[in-house]
Amino acid sequence: MxxxxxxxxxxxxxxxxxxxxxxxxxxRRDLFRGALRPVKGVNLPPWVSPTSLARCxxxxxxxxxxxxDILKLDDRGHPVVDFSNTGCTFCGDCANACPQDVFLHTSExxxxxxxxxxxxxxxxxxxxxxxxxxxCDYDALSFDLSCRPVGALKxxxxxxxxxxxxxxxxxxxxxxxxxxxxRKAA
Numbered sequence: 001m002x003x004x005x006x007x008x009x010x011x012x013x014x015x016x017x018x019x020x021x022x023x024x025x026x027x028r029r030d031l032f033r034g035a036l037r038p039v040k041g042v043n044l045p046p047w048v049s050p051t052s053l054a055r056c057x058x059x060x061x062x063x064x065x066x067x068x069d070i071l072k073l074d075d076r077g078h079p080v081v082d083f084s085n086t087g088c089t090f091c092g093d094c095a096n097a098c099p100q101d102v103f104l105h106t107s108e109x110x111x112x113x114x115x116x117x118x119x120x121x122x123x124x125x126x127x128x129x130x131x132x133x134x135x136c137d138y139d140a141l142s143f144d145l146s147c148r149p150v151g152a153l154k155x156x157x158x159x160x161x162x163x164x165x166x167x168x169x170x171x172x173x174x175x176x177x178x179x180x181x182x183r184k185a186a
Contacts, residue, residue: 043081043164043177045071046088046110047095047103053078056102065097070164087135087165111162113177115140115155121174123153132166132175141166 044053045062058077068086071079071094081088090110095103122129123143128150133141140160143151167175 043083043111043113045079045081045094045103046090047106047108048079049104052102052104055100057100059099061097061099062094062102065093067091067093081164083164083167086168087163090161090163109161111177112180113160113162114157114180115160115162115166116176116178117153117155118174118176120172121153121170122172123150124174126150129171131169131171135165135169137165138163 044050056078058073060073060077062079063071063073068089068091070081070083070086070088072082074080079094088110090106092106095106117124119125126149130143132153133143138159138161140156142154142156144154145151162177164177167173167177
C-alpha cells in the first residue's frame with residue numbers, strides 16, 4: 001500500500017483514441033468511475049433530429065433544465081449529450097424548457113440508436129467486469145457465462161433505450177451509441 005489516503009495506486013498503460021499508449025496514474029476509485037477514458041462521442045439531445053436542431057437559437061434553457069446535467073453546449077452553441085458521468089432518465093425537462101420547436105414529441109423514443117461494444121471491453125480482454133450491467137435498468141445488457149474465460153457481454157438491442165447509463169459506467173469507454181438512421185426528420 002502506498003501513500004495518498006491509503007489508496008492502492010495503479011499505474012495503467014492503456015491505448016485510447018486521443019492518447020495512444022499513454023500512462024496514467026490513478027487510484028482504484030477513479031478506475032471504476034471511468035477516469036481513464038477520454039470523453040468522446042457527440043450525441044444529439046433526446047427527441048432531437050439534425051433537422052430540428054437547426055432551429056436551436058442557443059438559449060441554453062434545455063441545458064439548464066436537465067436534472068442529470070448531461071446536456072452541454074458545443075462550440076456552435078447547440079446542446080449535445082455527454083454520457084461521461086451518467087445517463088438520461090427521459091424526464092422530458094429539456095424538451096419542456098425549450099422555447100423553440102427543437103424537440104420532437106416526448107411520447108416517441110428519445111433516440112434511434114444501437115449500442116456498440118468495442119474490443120476494448122474488459123471482458124473481451126479476459127478481465128471480469130460487470131459495471132455496465134449494474135447501471136442498465138432496462139435489462140438490455142447481460143452476460144453469457146458460457147464464454148471463457150470470464151464471459152461475454154450480450155446486448156438486447158430491442159430493450160436498449162439509449163439512456164447512456166452504461167456508457168458513463170464503463171471504465172475503458174468500450175460502449176458507444178451508433179445512430180440507426182431511423183429517426184424521422186421534423
